[in-house]
Amino acid sequence: MNRNIGKLDRQHFGKAHNNSMFVQQLFPGLEPDRIRPDTFAYGPCWGILDPGMTMEKHHHPIPEFYVFTQGRGRMTLGKDTFDVHSGMSINIPPDVEHEVTNDAGSIEPLVWVSIGLKE
Numbered sequence: 001m002n003r004n005i006g007k008l009d010r011q012h013f014g015k016a017h018n019n020s021m022f023v024q025q026l027f028p029g030l031e032p033d034r035i036r037p038d039t040f041a042y043g044p045c046w047g048i049l050d051p052g053m054t055m056e057k058h059h060h061p062i063p064e065f066y067v068f069t070q071g072r073g074r075m076t077l078g079k080d081t082f083d084v085h086s087g088m089s090i091n092i093p094p095d096v097e098h099e100v101t102n103d104a105g106s107i108e109p110l111v112w113v114s115i116g117l118k119e
Contacts, residue, residue, distance in 0.1 A: 006025070006027045008024060008046050008048075009024065012025075016047075017055050017056045020053065020054060020055050021047060021048065021053060021055040022046075022047075023048070023114075025044075025046075026043065026044045026045055026113065027043065027044070032044075038118060039117060039118060040116065040118065041062045041118050042116045044114065044115045045113070045114050046112070046113060047066065047100070047113070047114045049071075049073065049100060049101070049109060049110045050102065050109050051103065051104055051105070051106040051107070052104035052106075053101075053102050054099065054100070054101040055099060055100045055101075057076070057097055057098070057099040058097065058098070058099075059096060060095070061095060061119075062094055062118065063091070063092065063116070063117050063119075064092040064115065064117070065090065065114075066084075066089065066092065066100075066112045066113070066115075067090075067113045068085060068086055068087065068088045068089070068090075068110070069112060070086050070108060070109060070110065070111035071086060071102060071109055071110035071111060072085045072102075072103075073085075073101055073103065074101045074103070075098065075099065075101075076098060076099045076100075077096060077098050078097060094119070100112075
């Protein structure tokens with residue numbers, strides 16, 4: 001059995017969405033189709049916003065799911081804006097504009113798992 005164990009590690013952060021957020025693959029080097037063929041649009045990853053960061057407003061032609069694992073913040077999904085926090089999950093339908101913010105006064109990063117699915 002091949003075990004793939006991922007760990008959140010700042011040394012492996014990259015940037016995404018015009019450098020407005022940090023990302024890290026959950027399973028570096030493991031292609032999405034090796035996890036489950038024809039399921040993932042991209043490799044599942046951590047999304048990270050340090051205090052004061054805002055992931056740029058954007059949309060995708062694919063559905064996404066976010067599962068927040070640490071911190072508190074705000075999310076805009078379409079025309080709705082609401083608080084997000086650890087233990088919360090969000091379904092993002094295809095082509096719906098979304099944005100996530102970690103307030104500058106926050107004491108910790110806002111962290112979530114991002115999963116994008118193929119149609």
